[in-house]
Amino acid sequence: GESVGLHLPTLSVQEGDNSIINCAYSNSASDYFIWYKQESGKGPQFIIDIRSNMDKRQGQRVTVLLNKTVKHLSLQIAATQPGDSAVYFCAEKGNQFYFGTGTSLTVIP
Amino acid sequence: NAGVMQNPRHLVRRRGQEARLRCSPMKGHSHVYWYRQLPEEGLKFMVYLQKENIIDESGMPKERFSAEFPKEGPSILRIQQVVRGDSAAYFCASSPPGTASQTQYFGPGTRLLVL
Numbered sequence: 336g337e338s339v340g341l342h343l344p345t346l347s348v349q350e351g352d353n354s355i356i357n358c359a360y361s362n363s364a365s366d367y368f369i370w371y372k373q374e375s376g377k378g379p380q381f382i383i384d385i386r387s388n389m390d391k392r393q394g395q396r397v398t399v400l401l402n403k404t405v406k407h408l409s410l411q412i413a414a415t416q417p418g419d420s421a422v423y424f425c426a427e428k429g430n431q432f433y434f435g436t437g438t439s440l441t442v443i444p
Numbered sequence: 445n446a447g448v449m450q451n452p453r454h455l456v457r458r459r460g461q462e463a464r465l466r467c468s469p470m471k472g473h474s475h476v477y478w479y480r481q482l483p484e485e486g487l488k489f490m491v492y493l494q495k496e497n498i499i500d501e502s503g504m505p506k507e508r509f510s511a512e513f514p515k516e517g518p519s520i521l522r523i524q525q526v527v528r529g530d531s532a533a534y535f536c537a538s539s540p541p542g543t544a545s546q547t548q549y550f551g552p553g554t555r556l557l558v559l
Contacts, residue, residue: 367546378448378535378550379487424486428546431500432477434487 347441354412356438358425363406367428370399370410373437374421382410382423417442446471448538448551449518456557463523463530465554469538476519477537477548478504478511487535493519526558 348354360368366387371379385392385399385408392399398411408425422437449468457463469476474495479487489503493513504511508526513519523530533555537548 369547371550378450378552379537381547381549384547426487431489431492431503432548433489434479436484436486 344436345439345441347443348415350417350442350444351414354410354415354419354440354442356410356412356423356440358408358410358435360406360408360425360427360433362427362429362433363403365427365429368399368401368408369426369428369432370397370408371424371426371434372419372421373424379424412440415440415442417444448473448536448549450534450536450551450554452554453552454555454557456559457526458559459527460525463526463556463558465521465523465534465536465556467519467521467536467538467551469519469536470549472540473538473549474541475539476513477539478519478521479535479537481533481535481553490521490534523556526556528558531556531558 369384370382372382373379383394383397383399385401390401396413400409412419420440420442422439424434424437426432426434448470451466455463467476476493478490480490481487491504491511492500493511495513496515508524510522533553535553536551539548
């Protein structure tokens, strides 16, 4: 079956630095990908999405990169802030949405 | 414009009791999804519903679990005869009609604890 996994389960960065969170997916037929942020005790919050016909999409302080050749997705957060501390999930859309385990981002003031 | 609403936020049940979780999608959304999340784990798909129809229930256990999304009212995830292994956070998500808009918006979740 499909699986989505993350390279790093935890990530610590200094406030103001850029963060990069990676995600590998296995279903080459997936055509839609989303990054979610989940703070403790809350539901996942949509951050940014990208379709398979694109390789880069930018939002406010966030950029998602998609490399279909190696089935890799990344989330870049510019000028990371303490409020960015959370667990970040990538999700791929095949027949249904599949979520990775998540990467816990800690921002050090 | 209210987001996805779930209630209760916390639910405690004893083994053998029934748990009933409710989800009200965002206004205008006709697709509802239920997910389960264990501590330190990702979200696991359970079921996808549209109004009065179950579209995909491949992630939902065949026994004790059921879901509905009636024409009027919230979507209900029902767990009968709960066991300790059912303890988890259950999240509901909704999305607008149409296949082009696939983004799912999540509710705050219901945390079920089975004693």
